[in-house]
Amino acid sequence: MxxxxxxxxxxxxxxxxxxxxxxxxxxxxxxxxxxxxxxxxxxxxxxxxxxxxxxxxxxxxxxxxxxxxxxxxxxxxxxxxxxxxxxxxxxxxxxxxxxxxxxxxxxxxxxxxxxxxxxxxxxxxxxxxxxxxxxxxxxxxxxxxxxxxxxxxxxTSGVSLHKRGYREVSGKAPITETLAAALIKLTPWKKDRVFVDPFCGSGTFPIEAAMMAANIAPGMNRSFTAEEWTNLIPKKMWYDVINEANDLIKDDIDVDIQGYDIDGSVIKIARRNAREAGVDHLIHFQERDVRNLSHPKKYGFIVTNPPYGERLEDKKDLPELYRAFGESFAGLDSWSAYMITSYEDAQRYFGRKADKNRKIYNGMLKTYFYQFMGPKPPRKPREEQ
The missing domain is CATH 3.30.2130.30 (VC0802-like)
Structure with missing residues (x-):
């Protein structure tokens, strides 16, 4: 070809x-x-x-x-x-x-x-x-x-590429792996900065962040339709690319990536998914209410997919949930927050207008990616870089 x-x-x-x-x-x-x-x-x-x-x-x-x-x-x-x-x-x-x-x-x-x-x-x-x-x-x-x-x-792919092979069981209203990765890439987060998802569900955001930090290729642990196209692609070519991907992995890194959820059962699923992805040693998962969201470090990032009615019994709970999230975020000095939601009143109850707002379709569902920017950290001295 x-x-x-x-x-x-x-x-x-x-x-x-x-x-x-x-x-x-x-x-x-x-x-x-x-x-x-x-x-x-x-x-x-x-x-x-x-x-x-x-x-x-x-x-x-x-x-x-x-x-x-x-x-x-x-x-x-x-x-x-x-x-x-x-x-x-x-x-x-x-x-x-x-x-x-x-x-x-x-x-x-x-x-x-x-x-x-x-x-x-x-x-x-x-x-x-x-x-x-x-x-x-x-x-x-x-x-x-x-x-x-x-x-x-x-x-050439077969099953959609969002199926990385690590998420056999999902929590409620999961975000796809490809969408999670794209949203993280829309933020300026780097692996030396704190990353927290306070509504982590089955762990997709923290897992995708950890895979990026460790440079783990997303398609390493799955198969593709075109692997059988030996008339077009020699089998050795697939093995060579897998070897290339293996050589690029750096998972002995020091990162601060955390995932919280009020539901302890989905935290167990998140830990299992992280194990399957080979990044469980890079993520700290914890059962925690968003009201208790705090962190001692500065200049961290929140990237999250909070509930927006589809995974709550009643939308009447949403104002209080977003208000609690906004109050916790206000207490995180110098942090930035990024959330994808279809909830129209998200900014109102969060208590702050987003610095940027991007419309994104999650399947057929119209959602918004709200971006609340914190200050940039001071530049490190040259010898520390």
């Missing part, structure tokens, strides 16, 4: 974070659109993007894009794509998902069916066979229509 285009979907509103990650990984950006970033790479980039990117939802090989306003046009243009470049004679292929926004073709099931027939027709002609056993590796196709432009990708 040599130079290929790869599509990395992400949460709406966090494209710039993913773009920076991809650039830092060494790849050139082709295009940034709502909810996805397209970049150039090679076979090695498929492995590295899946294993190293913290904020991408999955990695797709871009098979092509075209305009289609009729099903006949969709069939013909899908058939014109070079499917034989990717799918071997025994490959298992299907259109796993179709999404359509502001397009004349809007029925996902019809789009899926017609595109599958077009793929079959193309591969029948190329391989000179009528029937495909489909008993080999899987090549699931995902298609997205926006204003009649059809973008077609072959999914």
């Amino acid at each position: 040599s130079k290929i285009e790869l599509i990395a979907p992400c949460h709406f509103g966090l494209e710039a974070v993913l773009k920076r990650e991809i650039i830092d990984l060494g790849y050139d950006i082709a295009e940034v659109e709502d909810g996805r970033v397209t970049f150039y790479g090679d076979e090695d980039a498929i492995c590295r993007a899946n294993i190293f990117l913290r904020t991408a939802e999955r990695i797709l090989v871009k098979a092509g894009s075209f305009k289609a306003v009729t099903f006949e046009e969709l069939f013909d243009k899908t058939k014109n794509l070079p499917w034989e470049r990717y799918i071997p004679k025994n490959g298992k292929f299907w259109v796993a998902k179709a999404a359509s926004v502001k397009s004349k073709l809007f029925s996902p099931s019809d789009i899926q069916s017609i595109m599958k027939k077009a793929m079959v027709r193309r591969l029948q002609e190329y391989y000179g066979i009528e029937w495909f056993p489909e008993d080999g590796a899987s090549y699931p196709v995902r298609v997205f229509l926006m204003k009649d432009i059809v973008t077609v990708g072959i999914d």
